[in-house]
Structure formats: C-alpha cells, structure tokens
Amino acid sequence: xxxxxxxxxxxxxxxxxxxxxxxxxxxxxxxxxxxxxxxxxxxxxxxxxxxxxxxxxxxxxxxxxxxxxxxxxxxxxxxxxxxxxxxxxxxxxxxxxxxxxxxxxxxxxxxxxxxxxxxxxxxxxxxxxxxxxxxxxxxxxxxxxxxxxxxxxxxxxxxxxxxxxxxxxxxxxxxxxxxxxxxxxxxxxxxxxxxxxxxxxxxxxxxxxxxxxxxxxxxxxxxxxxxxxxxxxxxxxxxxxxxxxxxxxxxxxxxxxxxxxxxxxxxxxxxxxxxxxxxxxxxxxxxxxxxxxxxxxxxxxxxxxxxxxxxxxxxxxxxxxxxxxxxxxxxxxxxxxxxxxxxxxxxxxxxxxxxxxxxxxxxxxxx
Amino acid sequence: xxxxxxxxxxxxxxxxxxxxxxxxxxxxxxxxxxxxxxxxxxxxxxxxxxxxxxxxxxxxxxxxxxxxxxxxxxxxxxxxxxxxxxxxxxxxxxxxxxxxxxxxxxxxxxxxxxxxxxxxxxxxxxxxxxxxxxxxxxxxxxxxxxxxxxxxxxxxxxxxxxxxxxxxxxxxxxxxxxxxxxxxxxxxxxxxxxxxxxxxxxxxxxxxxxxxxxxxxxxxxxxxxxxxxxxxxxxxxxxxxxxxxxxxxxxxxxxxxxxxxxxxxxxxxxxxxxxxxxxxxxxxxxxxx
Amino acid sequence: xxxxxxxxxxxxxxxxxxxxxxxxxxxxxxxxxxxxxxxxxxxxxxxxxxxxxxxxxxxxxxxxxxxxxxxxxxxxxxxxxxxxxxxxxxxxxxxxxxxxxxxxxxxxxxxxxxxxxxxxxxxxxxxxxxxxxxxxxxxxxxxxxxxxxxxxxxxxxxxxxxxxxxxxxxxxxxxxxxxxxxxxxxxxxxxxxxxxxxxxxxxxxxxxxxxxxxxxxxxxxxxxxxxxxxxxxxxxxxxxxx
Numbered sequence: 001x002x003x004x005x006x007x008x009x010x011x012x013x014x015x016x017x018x019x020x021x022x023x024x025x026x027x028x029x030x031x032x033x034x035x036x037x038x039x040x041x042x043x044x045x046x047x048x049x050x051x052x053x054x055x056x057x058x059x060x061x062x063x064x065x066x067x068x069x070x071x072x073x074x075x076x077x078x079x080x081x082x083x084x085x086x087x088x089x090x091x092x093x094x095x096x097x098x099x100x101x102x103x104x105x106x107x108x109x110x111x112x113x114x115x116x117x118x119x120x121x122x123x124x125x126x127x128x129x130x131x132x133x134x135x136x137x138x139x140x141x142x143x144x145x146x147x148x149x150x151x152x153x154x155x156x157x158x159x160x161x162x163x164x165x166x167x168x169x170x171x172x173x174x175x176x177x178x179x180x181x182x183x184x185x186x187x188x189x190x191x192x193x194x195x196x197x198x199x200x201x202x203x204x205x206x207x208x209x210x211x212x213x214x215x216x217x218x219x220x221x222x223x224x225x226x227x228x229x230x231x232x233x234x235x236x237x238x239x240x241x242x243x244x245x246x247x248x249x250x251x252x253x254x255x256x257x258x259x260x261x262x263x264x265x266x267x268x269x270x271x272x273x274x275x276x277x278x279x280x281x282x283x284x285x286x287x288x289x290x291x292x293x294x295x296x297x298x299x300x301x302x303x304x305x306x307x308x309x310x311x312x313x314x315x316x317x318x319x320x321x322x323x324x325x326x327x328x329x330x331x332x333x334x335x336x337x338x339x340x341x342x343x344x345x346x347x348x349x350x351x352x353x354x355x356x357x358x359x360x361x362x363x364x365x366x367x
Numbered sequence: 368x369x370x371x372x373x374x375x376x377x378x379x380x381x382x383x384x385x386x387x388x389x390x391x392x393x394x395x396x397x398x399x400x401x402x403x404x405x406x407x408x409x410x411x412x413x414x415x416x417x418x419x420x421x422x423x424x425x426x427x428x429x430x431x432x433x434x435x436x437x438x439x440x441x442x443x444x445x446x447x448x449x450x451x452x453x454x455x456x457x458x459x460x461x462x463x464x465x466x467x468x469x470x471x472x473x474x475x476x477x478x479x480x481x482x483x484x485x486x487x488x489x490x491x492x493x494x495x496x497x498x499x500x501x502x503x504x505x506x507x508x509x510x511x512x513x514x515x516x517x518x519x520x521x522x523x524x525x526x527x528x529x530x531x532x533x534x535x536x537x538x539x540x541x542x543x544x545x546x547x548x549x550x551x552x553x554x555x556x557x558x559x560x561x562x563x564x565x566x567x568x569x570x571x572x573x574x575x576x577x578x579x580x581x582x583x584x585x586x587x588x589x590x591x592x593x594x595x596x597x598x599x600x601x602x603x604x605x606x607x608x609x610x611x612x613x614x615x616x617x618x619x620x621x622x623x624x625x626x627x628x629x630x631x632x633x634x635x636x637x638x639x640x641x642x643x644x645x646x647x648x649x650x651x652x653x654x655x656x
Numbered sequence: 657x658x659x660x661x662x663x664x665x666x667x668x669x670x671x672x673x674x675x676x677x678x679x680x681x682x683x684x685x686x687x688x689x690x691x692x693x694x695x696x697x698x699x700x701x702x703x704x705x706x707x708x709x710x711x712x713x714x715x716x717x718x719x720x721x722x723x724x725x726x727x728x729x730x731x732x733x734x735x736x737x738x739x740x741x742x743x744x745x746x747x748x749x750x751x752x753x754x755x756x757x758x759x760x761x762x763x764x765x766x767x768x769x770x771x772x773x774x775x776x777x778x779x780x781x782x783x784x785x786x787x788x789x790x791x792x793x794x795x796x797x798x799x800x801x802x803x804x805x806x807x808x809x810x811x812x813x814x815x816x817x818x819x820x821x822x823x824x825x826x827x828x829x830x831x832x833x834x835x836x837x838x839x840x841x842x843x844x845x846x847x848x849x850x851x852x853x854x855x856x857x858x859x860x861x862x863x864x865x866x867x868x869x870x871x872x873x874x875x876x877x878x879x880x881x882x883x884x885x886x887x888x889x890x891x892x893x894x895x896x897x898x
Binding site: 060130131134136138139140142143144146147148150151154155157158269270273276277280311313314316317318320321324325328 | 402450453454457458459460462463464466467468469470471473474475478586590593594597626628629631632635636638639642643644646
Binding site for chain 1: 706708727728729737738746747753757758760764765767771774816
C-alpha cells in the first residue's frame, strides 16, 4: 500500500513532466494546438473528480456536469461583466432592466473564484446530505443525480434573462489577473491549466491514500460494517461529494476560459455521461488514470472525428461497451494487472477476479 | 374549467405514452435488476421502423405494430445475449453498458437514415376528434390511452397467468433454486429483455404521429420513463401505471400554473424528494435487487 | 449495576417476538456467554445492542447512557464492537488496511483527511502477531482462508479496542488448537474489556465464560455459572425436549 502510494507519486511526477514539457514540444509550441490540449487538461480535472466519488467511494454521480457547469457559469459571469459596459447585452434583449442581484458580486474576481469552487461544493453537499442521510445507495444515487442534472439544466435554460438561456454566455472578456491578462492561446495559459490539473491530481492522490480514502473504500465495500466501527458513513460520503463537486467547478472555470464561452450543453446528460466514459476508460480507481482517460479519449476524438465525423461517436460507444464488459477497471486495471503478473502470482492485488464475487456468481446469491 | 379538463386529458395522454415506455423498463428492471439506459433508443428504433414501413412499404401504423414489436424485440434479444447477460452481477455497470449501446444505436440510425426529423402520418381511421362538452379529445390519443391500458392488462396476464410468467417469477424469487427445477434462467432473461424491448418499440411506433422522429428522441424519454419505474416501485406493474398517471397529470397541471419548463422542474424535484423518502417506490414489491 | 444494563428488551418481527422482555447486565471485565438453541434470539440480542436492529421496547444502557435509540456509529463510538456470525471483513482491502479501518479512535472526517491510510497500521501489526497473520499483512483479505478470516475479524475487534465486544460464534470453523488459542485471547482481552459471546462450543464456553445466560424463544431461561447451568432442569428440558 505504501508502495502503491509511491507508485502513484512517481506516476504523478511523470504525468506532470510530460504535460509540462513533452506536450508543448510535441505541439511545436503552437498556440492553437496548446489551447486544444488545455481543453483536454481541464476535462481531465472533472474526470479525476468523478474518480474520487465513483472509484473510491462507489457513488456513481451522473450529475457531475451540473457542478462542472456551475463553475463554468461562475467564471463566464465574471468575464461577461468584464466585457460589458454596464448591463450585459443579452439581458437587454431579454428586457432585464438592471443587473440581477445574483450577478452583482461576480464583479469581483476573488468572489468569482471562491463561488466557482464553493457553490458546486455547497449544492453537491446539499444533495449528498439529502441522499446519504437516508442511506440511499447504488443505482438510486445514479438516478437521483441524473434527475437533478436534468432539472438543473432546464432551470438554467429557462432563466434566460440571467443565463442567456440556450445560447449560454458568449462574448466574454479575457481573464485579467493582477499584471496578467490571460490569453487562452498563450503558453502561459497552457501552464496555468496544466498547473491546476497537477495540483488537482496531487490532491486526489493524497485523498485516495489518506485514511479518508481508505474509509471511503471500506464504505464502498460494506457501508453497514463500517458504521459498526464508529464511522458516520453519511458524513464521509457527503465530504467526498463536496470535494468532487469543488474540483468539477474548478474544471468548469478553466473550461470557460479555454472556450471563451459557457453553454448549457456542458450541463447536459450527454456531457455528464461522457465524463463517466473518460473515467471508466482510464480507470475509476485512480485519479491519475481517470485524468489520463479523459485526455486519451478527447485526443482520439479530436483526431478521429475529423476522419470519421459521425462514425466517431459510434466507435466511442463501441469502445465504451467493450471497456465496461472486458476492462471494468480501465487502462489502470490492465497496467496494475500486468505489474502484478510481473511481480509474481501471489501479489496480484485485485488483478485476479475477486474470489468472493465469482463464488456469488456461481451460487447465484446476491452480494 | 375547460382549460383544466383539456389539460387533464393531455396529462392522461402523456401518461399513456410514459406507461408504454416505462412498462418494458419496469419488467426488465424488476426481473433482472438491469437499468436499461438503451431503452430510449429502443423507442427510437420502433419509431424509425414505423417510418420505414410507412415510407417504403406503404404500411400504416396499426398494421406495422406487430412487425415493429418483433423487430425491436429481436434487437433486444441480441443485445441481451451479447452484452447484458455478462453483466448481471454488476448492476452499476449495466447502466454504463446499456448507455454505450444507446449511443451506438443512435449513431447507427444517424449514419444510416440521417439526422433530420421524419414524420409519420397517423391512421386515417383515427384522424378526427371526439368532443364532450368543452373537452376536445383527439381520437388517436384516445386510442393510445386505450391501447396502453390493453398492453398493461396483457402484460399482467403474461406475468400471472402463463407458464412463462410463473417461471419468470420463480427466477426473480430465487434463481438458483429455479434452475434446480429445470428452469433455464438465461432463456427467461433473454425473453424478458426482448419482450421489454418489443414494448418500447411499439411505444415508439405509437408516438410517431405525436412527436417528430429524430435519432436523439430516446434520450429525454428514458429519463422520464426511469423516474416512472422508480416512483412506481421496482418491478410493479400497477406501480408503473399509477406513477405514469401521477407524473403525466402533475406535469400537465403544473404547466398551467407555471410554465412548461418550470412545471417539469417542479415534477423532477418532487420525484427526487419522493425517491428520497420512499426509495422502494409507491408500490414496493419483492424484487431481485 | 454493570457496564451494560439491558432492561425489558423486546423486539417483534411481524408479530413474532424474537426477543421477549430480556433483562441482564454485564460487568466491567466480564465474559458473558449467550447459549440457546437456534432461533432463541441470541444474535438478535447482539443486533439490538449494537444497533443493527431497533428494539420495539425496553432500554439498553451503556455506563448509564441510554443507547437503544442511537444510530449504530454513535454506539460504536461509545465503545461497542461487534463481530458478526458470517465473518465480515473488507475483502477488497489488504489485511493491514482492514486493521487500519478498524482502528477508529478518531472516526471523524477531519482527522481522516489529515492522516495517511496506514498511519494506524504500526500498532495494528502487533495485533497481527497475536493471530498469526503478520506475514499476510499485504494480502487482500479476500484471499484468506475461512479460519484466517475469522482471526482477522477478531484482530480487527482487538484493534478497535471497544470496551464492550460482542462476539457472534467466534470459533465457528476453527480447529481445536485455534479454538483454544481464541479462548486464551479472550481471557486476556477480559482484563480490559467486557465481552458478550454467542457460542455453541461448550468446551470453549467452559473455558472462557464468567457467567452464562441461556435463552429460549427470545426469553431468558436460566442464568448463572457453568456449574449452575449444567445442573438446571429447565435448560435440560429445553435442550432435550422432555
């Protein structure tokens, strides 16, 4: 286990070095290419965030796009205000007479950054308390979060005067940090996103190897047993939901800066399930693997969708079904399985099918 | 008053469509514990099959129904054999796999038929309206309501009065013991999945004159249908029926009081609260979980 | 006045009284054995004490605090540990990780966020020596044999260090030597812990029990030392059916 911690730290360093030095060199330091890659890195954060709640705690959150969207809109509101003289243009089109109260504090950058992290954490926490106090688990978590996502997206689209409705928020300014206006096509911006991803992954790696992560894995396996050791399961589940939501919000803020707009599309069911795909392909047990999965799938999508246009989505579906069926632990599972085989048969940590599981299968008993 | 009566009818019409879709989902979930997110795409396939039969074969909706049922059931049967059967012990993964299948089906249709919306003509026989006082009801919608009730009754008969239904209930209760008595659980599962898929196909055929047929039409429907299943109580037919009426009427009535979107949000919020306090639904049954 | 005081405890499952007006107490450092035929309500009694099942009547007091309405994790924090009849360890976690979970002196989220997963493992490994699992520290618990799993769960309860430990059939599936060793461990544990043990193995009960309660159909049939129980007519009747 401690050795696993070391492996993860080494993987994190390699990962950071590659995205810091390898990728820009491969892209010939081209601003456009780097912007595209920064987009993948931002998505990698939200994929890693899902790995925390899904892989570690076993809570399949199908509403991750909602918290991502909150961060995205928080940043977009700030940048929209920066781009507008007085009232943002779309408000005028929607006959909104003056700046809505919700918008006022987004004049402040500090407030925006805090809101982009804390608003998702707060909302995620509320839903989590609501569910986990009642000991809702398994597929019900997936369904409730999915229903929340649908409702939230509808709400955002419906509140046209505040959110720009279906069009989202466009015509944004570039983020002005003290002494630095962030051009999304610059090297500096690329390093900002890469740095954020590295920090997010470091947090994720630490959490999965902390006692917190261990208790979450215990809860995933047997929540009832864990209660009898004195752990308040609902609090742990709520905490991981909040952390995961905050990371998703962070990713959302960066994403808005990359794209220079915010759109309700990125609060939709399809986007939410896309996050699940990235996470599953990379490997839900490891935040680094999940981030890697997001980058690989998006990179493939970027390259192959030019060639296959419509065919790409179908291939993605096929890949995903195959991963779920034959590679349930993703690329990470393949690698650790391989590593375990190299080290000898006795140390195959989870690489061989779990004895208990297969037995249950044969006897037809429920887990 | 007139508005309310007409909205009540609209709600009932919506409920009948929800029921048709949710029924297959409820059976599949109740029997096998599989959350079939490809169900919306089965509906979509049914709609496209109907469109194809009408445009290329000149076959109207009503005679097309049995053909569509068989065709979509066959698709479901294959999917069950190839994918779902391997995932029964991993319920969360069935969500993911069936969703992946949904993407594949959706894109296959998009590639094969195109993304533009297709229209299907309703049966001439049912083209008019029936008026009772201020209440104006489209004959076709009345037919769909009646049809869905008939399908509900037929499914209930299938589950309770046939040998297949008996075997299925035995497998739900205890798969291992049933197998000891010579019931082939795998076959029962395949047939159940196929039947559920077939029902979705029929639902798709029936809604073609009411909705425009596009490759993405299933996505929205499956979420709603799922909520119906969970609110109703997993695997309960009566539950699914009551929940679809409840959700259909609630949506219709909310949309007069507030607007359509906010009405839908309110219904979703209500459902979330309901699942929270009654996670086993309004009509819980003993099901395989 | 003991550490645990159970008064008029009862629970009904659909009209069936699984535990019927049961009253008893456990003193500090005492080993109380619950005996009785299958379905007598022994495991249910443990379930009621640890919070797995809610009682329909009566009271349970731990060191004077009423706990019968508390959530299970609060009871655990007050000092109640439970070993289940079917060994309940985390099969996907390693042996050391299992012990680290069990070692729950500071069960809050904040303290868990600020410590590494195995920060509590060092002390736990001393426990592994006692149950002969030291060399399997990094093995997945799912790969242990049935006997080893029993040991692991016992080790987890020692690690949890509850003042009152509820043991449900701890020696099931153990060899004679292993059972004797368990008895030695239990005697040693009783120096600083109280134990309630549900057990069928009479020789084991003879070795460890300070006091015995025999249950039948949810109610107490007899209470006393091993000699008193063996001489009790009501117990003979219940067991032999005369």
